[in-house]
Amino acid sequence: MAGLELLSDQGYRVDGRRAGELRKIQARMGVFAQADGSAYIEQGNTKALAVVYGPHEIRGSRARALPDRALVNCQYSSATFSTGERKRRPHGDRKSCEMGLQLRQTFEAAILTQLHPRSQIDIYVQVLQADGGTYAACVNAATLAVLDAGIPMRDFVCACSAGFVDGTALADLSHVEEAAGGPQLALALLPASGQIALLEMDARLHEDHLERVLEAAAQAARDVHTLLDRVVRQHVHEASILLGD
């Protein structure tokens, strides 16, 4: 980590945040009219859109239908202009496929799939601008979109990343902090039960520190939950006014 001081002596990060502070989150549900559910989220400069179609009949081969639960189908794509250097393909590369699988795993844990046997739920996420924490932004956007589609879930899924610099755990890493190459942890949490839907860590971290990093990520995810909950309540409130209740 030569050259760049990720955490100053006074405890401030490169963008002026404290160690456990999140970037500004702004979100909106019901962005598109044609999809069953849609949402948009901005976490700092990371911007993501999520769209949900379903539950509907299985598309393509019927052999994929599951007799006891719904099939959750996820596609992650990131706009060719989203990153600093232009990307060649928006989806289909190795990283996008992996992201798609991770999202699928996350949402299979959260959606009550057994209520819709032999059907399919499509979740498509699109990153418009990437500035670190794309997985977290995608999960948070997809949660809002699934809620907007009215698909029953066990709980919200709230995700956040965390890192570890100079003995301190940092929450919600930005691109600069990710690029510095320290350990990185991505966590998706079901906040009410405290269950973990997805946990992934890159790079090396001493076992003794893991608990602190995990706790920082979980706390950040709980903060995200507070914010998302507010967005959902606001949306429902506005919708109920429009309906004239």
Place this chain on the structure above:
Amino acid sequence: MASVALSEAEKVYIVHGVQEDLRVDGRGCEDYRCVEVETDVVSNTSGSARVKLGHTDILVGVKAEMGTPKLEKPNEGYLEFFVDCSANATPEFEGRGGDDLGTEIANTLYRIFNNKSSVDLKSLCISPREHCWVLYVDVLLLECGGNLFDAISVAVKAALFNTRIPRVRVLEDEEGSKDIELSDDPYDCIRLSVENVPCIVTLCKIGYRHVVDATLQEEACSLASLLVSVTSKGVVTCMRKVGKGSLDPESIFEMMETGKRVGKVLHSSLQSVLHKEEGLGPKRQKVGFLG
């Protein structure tokens, strides 16, 4: 391509309405839906724009990267188009499903920009035969509610208007080796003149008449349409017939005239909106997808 299924009765209703110059949403045959344009929505691009036309939602990002000029045009830069039909628009586009439509639209864009007057490509040259700017124009289709081509061309024009390319200087030392120096001031940029950038006007033949800016329902009633790209002065730069039906030559000329007339109005209102938005300055509150 995303489409809707209509019954015979619904089609008859739309066709009869068009004959009376009254469409389902109350517009006349030559009226556009309300267009929303916002530029500079993605901050890590050189220029970007989002256009919403009814339910059609388009995001365009332009990235300027350095490349080598093409052999046949050693003192010009060039534009590259890419259209991503994302699964957001319709589940049919998942995986490789949107590739055909994306290629078709990208090829149309190449064609309408394939003339000397559209964009001043010479201004994109840094040093002949060695370096030039390549503008990657990436179109992202987020929702389709009819009239994709027009919306995309408007978005591309708005994004090119918003594009700022850093100014570079070529320094040459005694031995003849060249060095490229980037200006220290981040606001020292070159901008493209979009005066002659064409916009597409699609005219859908419905019954005996033609309409502009057809919705998905109207597109389902039309057998063929004519795509005309016009500049702000009313010059036609490209024309294409799309759709499975046929058109008689007379109606093609009629449609071209309409296209030119409507195109001029479209250009002038787009220009005024873009200038008005720019007049608001850098302190403008960005709305993006939050509004």
